[in-house]
Amino acid sequence: MAAALVIGDSLIEVVYRGGRVVGESVGGSPLNVAVGLGRLGHSVDLLTHLGDDAAGHRITERLRSSGVRLVAGSDSAGRTATARAVLGADGAVDYRFDLSWELTGTPEVPPPQVVHTGSIAAVLDPGCLAVAALVDTYHLSATVSFDPNVRTELIVDPGLARDRIIRLVERADLVKVSTEDLRWIAPDRRPEEVAASWLARGPAAVVVTDGARGAFGLCAAGRCAVSAPPVAVVDTVGAGDAFTAGLLDAVAAAGLLGGDRRAALRRIDVATLTAALRSGARCAAVTVGRRGADLPDRAALTGAGEPE
DSSP states (O other): OOEEEEESOOEEEEEEETTEEEEEEEEOHHHHHHHHHHHTTOEEEEEOOOBSSHHHHHHHHHHHHTTEEEOTTTTOBSSOEEEEEEEOTTSOEEEEEEOOOOOOSOOOOOOOSEEEEETHHHHSTTHHHHHHHHHHHHTTTSEEEEEOOOOGGGOSOHHHHHHHHHHHHHHOSEEEEEHHHHHHHSTTSOHHHHHHHHHTTSOSEEEEEOGGGOEEEEETTEEEEEOOOOOOOSOOTTHHHHHHHHHHHHHHHTTOOSGGGHHHHHTOOHHHHHHHHHHHHHHHHHHHTSSSSOOOOHHHHHHTTOOO
16 A cells, blocks of 8 residues: 555535536545545545635545545635536536635655645646645655646636646656547647657656546557446546546555656556556546546445456
8 A cells, every 4th residue: 555645626516417506525636536545545645725614624524534634734725615517418527616726835744655746736826836846845755646637717828837737747757647638738739649748758657548438558668558447427527536546556556656666667567557557447437437526445446346
């Protein structure tokens, strides 16, 4: 099991379908990854920005019940952020946000083997500047995991956002990104071409998810791809975050997390990367079969085909 520090936003998602509210849930891409890793038995700290209010308490309870520790000082926001998630007929989600993103200082947590960040935390001022500094701080001692998970509704300056994303790609050891995000980041290039160019910038592996079509991964040893497991989709909320949690879980099981394992991670073989993609796909499949971002624990994954 790995020690993980996750840095990023947390919020309450209000879910709409057909113009009416059908549910509310705890969300935020980095928070979902933290919850997913916690439910899989990893030691997880979450550095975030939420309020000391009813919504913030709901988030804190979700973290506690999933085995995730809230980093001291994370509850200093004036109010807890919210997102309006509108579900389409195909289960896809359109988001609208009401949030602020601020961070200060270095978290007082046990040394992590992996630091994960992404989404709003990567691009939104002023907190994104602190995120970049923390990634630099932890880069030597920990594996850095990054998922751009672009939220276009919050991006004022697309060029600056793309520059910030590329900078984090260059500092990351593992990058997970969707084809949808790649088409926004580099609209004039094929996702496969962008992924290859990102791999050349420094990560040990770049993994690209493509919804029901599965995922592919690139590393120095070559390319691999997996299909998405068949599942009756309830909604896609949290699917990408579940994939990230499953991916990191498998890399941890392979003994490849931690700054002292960086050279070994750079030598990851295609078979090991394929197994990690399958782990991510299983986590995502369980999650899309549930309402909301309800990521699986180990028992649910075993039922979904994970080896015991």
